[in-house]
Every structure is written in structure tokens, then in C-alpha cells.
Amino acid sequence: MASIEILDVTARDGLQNEARLFSTDEKLSLINRAIVAGAKRIEVASFAHPKYVPQMADAEAVIAGLPIETDVTYIGLVMNERGVDRALKTSVHELGLVAAASDTFATKNQNQTRDSSVAMACAMAAKTRQAGRAVNVTIATAFGCPFEGEISEEVVLDMVHRLFDAGLTEVALADTIGVANPWQVSAIFERVARELPQLSMRAHFHNTRNTGLANVHAAIQAGVKTIDVSIGGIGGCPFAPKATGNVPAEDVIYMLDRAGFQTGYDLNAVIKTAHWLSDVMEKPLPGMVSRAGGFPVPVAV
């Protein structure tokens, strides 16, 4: 059966917008539980400036405390050269870069324009590869911007081409504010697959308007092989008003399990981790399979 790679962004995109600060130990506990549940690729921290993203201030400490698993890849997010320099001093395996499809969002998120975010990502990718580390890039607001509205497919395709030409072999399109619809997702990923068949396509969706799993379905149908998720569906973006959580790990894994895809995850262990996270955060989380259970399930009546 076909495999889909799940990229767990709980400890980064999941936590970065939460008012409650997670301690380093709590983050490490979360990451350890994700690994027990089957996570093989995890975004563990962001090297953003602590003044702007205080949740991520302990990036170095988190990475120093990670379990040494030979088959798990840890990713740290970086926005600029200072972030790359910090990341390369740690043992993190891979760096995640960010370009933004709208000038306004690029300015607010990383004090760059769209073009300078692409140029920065290309330069940082070269530097990262030179240091012997893997690298990927995410194009934020690829399906719509909270400030500028619609983003043209041409603009996104042009960015993908420039990033690919600079040697980036994995590019994610991110629906930062949860406005993508599955027909739009199909159209753009099918076009990327057609124009750049060698590129590894990744998809990053937020479930702000209930279309998150529809977009995952459309992306996979279009050839996307890696899906970003957060356990419990937590998350948001400090610089995108009203952005809500990532697509929930347990819901995506449930859907893929049911459809016969291999994800390498144990759904019950993911659900248990979501329950643990909900207890730690003292609130219900958006993930639905954590509440409803999988299927078939014995039901007491």
C-alpha cells in the first residue's frame, strides 16, 4: 500500500501561539510521546527571536534534550541568517526555511518582502547544505493572505521554481490561515507536479474553516507525499490574525489508516498523546478522533 509521510509540527507550530508557556521538559515529554506513537520527522523548535516568539526561546535546550533516535529526523525552523547560525550550533538534523507569498505577511512574519524571503531562503539553503545539514522550505500564505486576500497561482509557482532552482528539493505549500479549498489545492499541486516532477511536495494546512482534511485528501490525490500535522490540532500563527490549529494528527492518521495508507503511526498512541496534551493544556483540543474514537469500535449501548 502507498505510504504517506507525516511531519509532526506540534512542538513548533502547535505551541508557538499558545498563551501558556511550555517548559523545556514538557516539550521533551511531548516529543517523546510523539516518537512512541510513531513520529519519524518532527519540527521541534523555531529559532525565531525570543522577543517575538517567546514560546520558542528554549530552542537550543529542547534540541540538547532530544532522545537520540537513529531513525527520527528533527527539524528546526529558521527565518534568517541569525537563525541559521543558531541552528547550526545545535545537533538539529534539518532546517526548515520560510518564504511568504504575500508582501504584507512576509513583512509582519519575518520583516522581508516576498522576493527577499525567496532570496533569503535560497541563500540560507546554500549555507545549510554547506554545513552538511538537510533543508526544506515552506511557502506561507500560498492559498490566501489575511491582509492581501487571494494569492495568484502564478506567484506561488514562480516561487516554487526559484526555490527548486536554488537546490531546495522539498517545498511545502502552506495554508497559514485556513482558507484553501480542495479544488484549489488540487489545481496548484497538480501543476507543481507537472512542472517539477522531481520535487518532493509537502502540504501544511490549518483547519480554520473545516476544510483541512478535504485539503489533505486533495493534496494526496495530486501527488503530495508529506503532510504536516499537530497532535490535538493545536496551533496558530502569532502574525496571522484568527489563524487556528493545524490539521489534527489523529484525524489525518485515522483517515489515512481507514483508506489503507501506511503512515507508520499507532493511532491509539496518538489519541493517548492528544488526551495527555489536553490535560496539560487544561482545555479540549480541536482533534475529533480523540473524542469519537477510531472505527470499528465496540460501542456500549
Place this chain on the structure above:
Amino acid sequence: MASIEILDVTARDGLQNEARLFSTDEKLSLINRAIVAGAKRIEVASFAHPKYVPQMADAEAVIAGLPIETDVTYIGLVMNERGVDRALKTSVHELGLVAAASDTFATKNQNQTRDSSVAMACAMAAKTRQAGRAVNVTIATAFGCPFEGEISEEVVLDMVHRLFDAGLTEVALADTIGVANPWQVSAIFERVARELPQLSMRAHFHNTRNTGLANVHAAIQAGVKTIDVSIGGIGGCPFAPKATGNVPAEDVIYMLDRAGFQTGYDLNAVIKTAHWLSDVMEKPLPGMVSRAGGFPVPVAV
């Protein structure tokens, strides 16, 4: 642009499982608001026995109080001959019949077996047509049963064929407990479309495990032209443990609007109705676009 018909089941499937009893006037207010928002086909009541489904005890009164709109079709749900007799004494335009794909669910829901539910639907369809009214049928638990687990595609296809052969020109497949996945949805509807191209296919999804809109997307891709929704995403089934709400009207309409389909609805009016319903029910409802707003939206920052 392609059109998708939205069938509003709020006043029937939406309300039937709610602890709070809606008055006839409240139901009529709900239905009137749905019509203002663009509803053209509405399931307004069920002729179930009031002992089993007390929420629907006022079916006749609701139908007597409906606004006379020349372009709106009102549907009443019936399970048996007694229901048909009651319905035919009212002015309801169309009857909705129910067959069930699992024996256990058929027994609990309507005191029939799978086979007898099909036979009953065929007989009731003949009687309804003879009385000059339109008729449709829904196959419950078509994607999985809370008691029996997986339901085979063969079983469902066989039921569809028998119902079509008996003159039923619209058949819905219902995911009564929200366990369908979009690949399963594609497979079965594509097969129905191939074997019975003259049949009008309708889809009825519950969003119990976050796959509701993915299933809507898959169904439409497979040729389904009518989607059941409830405003606010309220709903459930008294005879299906843990069943939660229908796919939310506002979220489905938002997704279809964004993708360029015609639904005939005014999204803002649907959102307003969901807010009104939430106020009446004194709780937040599952629909997400009612909270997040449409797109592009001006965002205060």
C-alpha cells in the same frame, strides 16, 4: 459554473437528537431563515412515532405552518406505512424513505431488517408516487455501522440497484456515524455512477471524525450533485451511539463558493442563521465558518 444542490436537513436530522425541544414556532422561524439564506429543498419534519422521536411530534403542525414558496421543496421523512399515511394527509411535497445497510441498525432505527427496509422503501415509494408526490430514499450506515462495523460495498450496491429498479430516481448514501473516508466515498459513488448513470446521487455525511468535508469533496468529484447539510452542523441520530452533527451548511457552502460552484445560497445569511441558532440553543455549534468568517475578509489587527 457547475451547480451543487444543497439539501437542508437542519429541522429534521439537526434537531431530532437535541435534548432541548424546539417549539413549532421556533422550527418555522428556522426554516424561514433557511429560505431567506437560499434554501430550495428542505427536510422539514419526520413522521417517526412521537414516543421514539419526541422532537418530531409536531410534524403536521410544522408543515401546516410552512411559508408557501413556489420554488422551495419540503420533504418529510417516513419509515413505514403509518408514516406515509400521515405524510400524505399533509401538504408536504416529497417523502424521504430510509433503508439501512446493516441489520442491527435497521432493527434499532426502524424495527426492520436490511432486506425488509429495502422492501418497505420500494412499497412506500410506489404508494407515494401513486399519490402524486415525489420521493427519495437514503441508505443509512452505508459507510459503516456502529454495531456491525464495516459494511461491504457489494451490499450497498445491491441495495441501490433494488431501489433504482423499484423506480427510486434519487438515492442518498448516508454516513450515519461519521466513519467514511474520502477514498471509500470516491470508490462507491464512482461505482454507482458507472452502473446507474441515470440515478441522481445524493450524499449525507456526519462530521464525527473531521472527515466530513473531505467526504463532500470526494462525493462531488465522483459525480454527486446533492449534499445534505445542517445549519451550524447540529445533529445526530437517537439510534446511533456517539453520532454527531451533519456537515455544517456554512462550511460546505463556503468551500463550494470558494471553489466556484453555484449553490444559490448567500453565505453571510447562512452564517447569520447559524449565529441565531446558536443563541436559541445557548451553546456554540460545530460549524467553523460561523466563527472564522468567510474569505477574503478584512481583518482588524
